[in-house]
Amino acid sequence: MRTFTTKTELQQYLAETRTNGKTIGLVPTMGALHEGHISLIQQAQQYCDVVVCSIFVNPTQFNDPTDLEKYPRPIQSDIEKLEKINCDVLFNPPVTEVYAGNEQWHLNIGELESLLEGKSRPGHYQGVTQVVCKLFDLIKPDIAFFGQKDYQQFLVISQMVKLLNLPVRLIMCPIQREPDGLAMSSRNIHLTATDRQHALVLSKTLNWVKENFDSQKLPELKKSAEAVINNVPDVELDYFEIANGNNLHPADQTTNNVIALVAAKVGKTRLIDNVVIRD
Ligand code: PAF
Numbered sequence: 001m002r003t004f005t006t007k008t009e010l011q012q013y014l015a016e017t018r019t020n021g022k023t024i025g026l027v028p029t030m031g032a033l034h035e036g037h038i039s040l041i042q043q044a045q046q047y048c049d050v051v052v053c054s055i056f057v058n059p060t061q062f063n064d065p066t067d068l069e070k071y072p073r074p075i076q077s078d079i080e081k082l083e084k085i086n087c088d089v090l091f092n093p094p095v096t097e098v099y100a101g102n103e104q105w106h107l108n109i110g111e112l113e114s115l116l117e118g119k120s121r122p123g124h125y126q127g128v129t130q131v132v133c134k135l136f137d138l139i140k141p142d143i144a145f146f147g148q149k150d151y152q153q154f155l156v157i158s159q160m161v162k163l164l165n166l167p168v169r170l171i172m173c174p175i176q177r178e179p180d181g182l183a184m185s186s187r188n189i190h191l192t193a194t195d196r197q198h199a200l201v202l203s204k205t206l207n208w209v210k211e212n213f214d215s216q217k218l219p220e221l222k223k224s225a226e227a228v229i230n231n232v233p234d235v236e237l238d239y240f241e242i243a244n245g246n247n248l249h250p251a252d253q254t255t256n257n258v259i260a261l262v263a264a265k266v267g268k269t270r271l272i273d274n275v276v277i278r279d
Pocket of ligand 1: 028029030
């Protein structure tokens with residue numbers, strides 16, 4: 001695997017790759033790689049000749065400084081994992097290589113960035129679009145791969161690509177889960193053994209809502225889901241929404257594309273999860 005920490009060296013390498021007619025796939029990550037990331041890279045390997053994984057804990061998408069500080073950064077084990085699956089390129093820049101000082105610009109991609117996650121984490125999606133825009137500009141991937149766990153992030157980035165006419169195709173890959181249903185996340189390592197048990201209520205409730213979608217009224221379904229989650233000790237529900245999968249507005253029984261999304265603090269760790277109900 002080739003590892004680059006500077007833009008110039010990465011660009012030189014990718015320019016040669018392109019001259020040789022090879023397609024480039026990008027899997028942007030913040031590291032602390034788990035099976036979810038690995039599946040994105042494997043998917044990218046199916047579609048593209050050269051796969052670039054970026055590991056960059058992007059400071060501008062954290063609205064909570066403690067969250068940024070606590071974010072896991074096990075770079076050595078990440079490198080081993082990437083080497084094991086034959087990832088071609090790792091881009092692992094320092095903050096100064098990505099941001100020229102205190103950059104104040106952001107993209108306004110509309111209401112999607114202020115709903116649900118955007119409402120709970122103001123500025124989060126401005127930070128995400130800022131860094132993903134920079135990565136797309138630098139790497140110019142043919143295809144970029146993102147996980148469904150961050151469903152809203154995928155919609156936000158799709159909107160950015162559409163508004164700016166960026167020449168990149170986006171592919172969303174399914175959520176990878178632990179055998180008991182917990183969605184894989186870099187933040188799971190912060191869960192205590194008890195938190196870990198409590199956290200299962202999220203995926204269980206999402207599945208329960210999916211199973212009962214056709215037989216119950218939506219407001220009641222949502223209320224029951226909220227009550228079940230609120231009943232678990234040390235779980236603080238942020239939102240549970242049954243939404244239109246295109247715009248994240250609340251769904252009704254006639255909506256074609258329906259997704260249930262949840263965010264909750266389990267112990268001290270904030271988790272998100274979702275399940276597609278109707279595609
Ligand atoms: O999903 C993530 O890990 C991050 O939000 C991303 C897309 C790598 C941007 O920093």
